[in-house]
């Protein structure tokens with residue numbers, strides 16, 4: 001089976017032509033760099049996305065702390081992940097990159113802060 | 120006596136920070152950065168999605184993370200003075216700046232100025248939409264601020280008008296926050312935003328996208344209740360019999376960006392009437408020698424990495440000008 005997808009790894013947005021056999025990618029073309037090849041395989045065999053959102057803070061100068069997963073998580077888990085974030089509260093100052101939730105949802109990714117809390 | 124500074128940079132977003140650091144690298148030792156918000160970073164602070172820094176840092180970062188790297192760097196340079204909560208209200212051809220700080224007004228003269236005031240959202244197309252003017256109509260960037268900074272959800276059933284990047288990104292954000300995005304209506308045949316945003320923000324969540332469509336009427340007295348959507352032909356004329364009504368409580372407008380250059384206009388810098396960019400004979404230059412412009416106030420860029428690259432050049436350019444002026 002042939003399939004065309006768009007690589008979302010960078011703003012170039014290459015159009016990738018795939019040959020798929022039994023749900024496996026056997027050939028990728030159209031990618032301008034090797035990342036496109038890996039993306040195509042993952043997108044067909046187990047699509048993943050980095051989740052970006054915010055969590056509430058308590059008694060800090062900003063109401064919301066922006067966060068993201070440090071690696072992509074299965075696309076199908078995005079809505080569950082949003083529910084997991086709801087009760088999280090950040091109570092002390094953090095720096096961008098600090099881990100907010102370790103091993104988030106047992107997915108072997110960490111939830112990290114993407115902003116430092118300034119005064 | 121008016122206080123005189125070597126270089127003043129208006130705006131502490133990615134453009135202003137990169138320009139300041141570059142000017143310092145080129146030998147300027149007296150730099151003042153004026154930022155109207157209470158912290159540096161500009162619009163990046165509300166752009167919590169990833170996709171920043173791929174070219175510049177060879178890493179995929181969220182907007183605030185990208186800003187943070189520059190904030191750390193700029194704060195480590197003692198010759199760069201950062202003045203936050205500083206809102207510039209006046210700029211003259213003689214390079215005299217007036218700015219307000221809570222409870223204070225300052226006037227200062229600069230030998231060189233770099234304007235890094237960014238851009239704002241276009242709203243002009245809105246004028247052509249018939250119907251009432253209830254609440255519930257937001258620009259995509261305003262909705263982004265409300266959701267990502269102020270912890271407010273602007274609505275529960277959303278229609279996005281225009282397919283600029285912020286609109287697409289906000290469609291995903293609303294969906295993740297539990298709102299229903301009824302669709303994206305785009306008058307052109309393709310998305311205005313990056314393809315990757317169409318894939319990961321719209322297709323990922325099965326949000327309908329209507330190309331060659333526009334909204335023709337807004338319903339609702341106090342709050343938006345519904346919108347008429349209609350297909351258009353190649354000349355953007357409505358095609359009869361294609362009209363359908365979409366119930367929704369919120370409309371997001373995402374029809375592109377335009378440089379924010381009121382201050383430069385005030386000083387007499389020549390601006391292009393259509394694009395609002397300074398009329399220029401080279402990157403980052405304006406019609407007034409010693410007044411430079413960089414980042415989205417010079418022209419609207421697709422990605423922040425390019426803003427950084429060109430703003431670095433603006434910093435060097437201003438440094439060169441100052442050397443010549445001595």
Ligand code: SF4
Nearest residue numbers: 007010013014033036
């Ligand atoms: S294949 Fe490489 S260049 Fe093309 S979009 Fe993907 S990451 Fe970017």
